Amino acid sequence: MQRAILNIVKKWKISWKPEYRTFRCARCQKNIRKAWHVWLKYGRFKTEVHFCGKCFKKTAPQTRGG
Numbered sequence: 278m279q280r281a282i283l284n285i286v287k288k289w290k291i292s293w294k295p296e297y298r299t300f301r302c303a304r305c306q307k308n309i310r311k312a313w314h315v316w317l318k319y320g321r322f323k324t325e326v327h328f329c330g331k332c333f334k335k336t337a338p339q340t341r342g343g
């Protein structure tokens with residue numbers, strides 16, 4: 278599951294500037310008001326990833342309720 282998310286994150290152009298914007302699903306880029314927040318950690322890099330309900334189920338079904 279971390280691997281799947283990592284592949285998504287790698288596609289982003291990561292900016293370290295602060296950003297004020299709406300949530301977007303990491304997978305389908307849909308604007309979402311409520312999101313699943315998933316922490317992704319690799320090496321010393323840690324980031325929060327947001328998913329809509331649909332994509333969360335597809336990407337990380339085994340983490341539900343945990």
Ligand SMILES: [Zn+2]
Binds near residue numbers: 302304305306330331
């Ligand atoms: Zn989505």
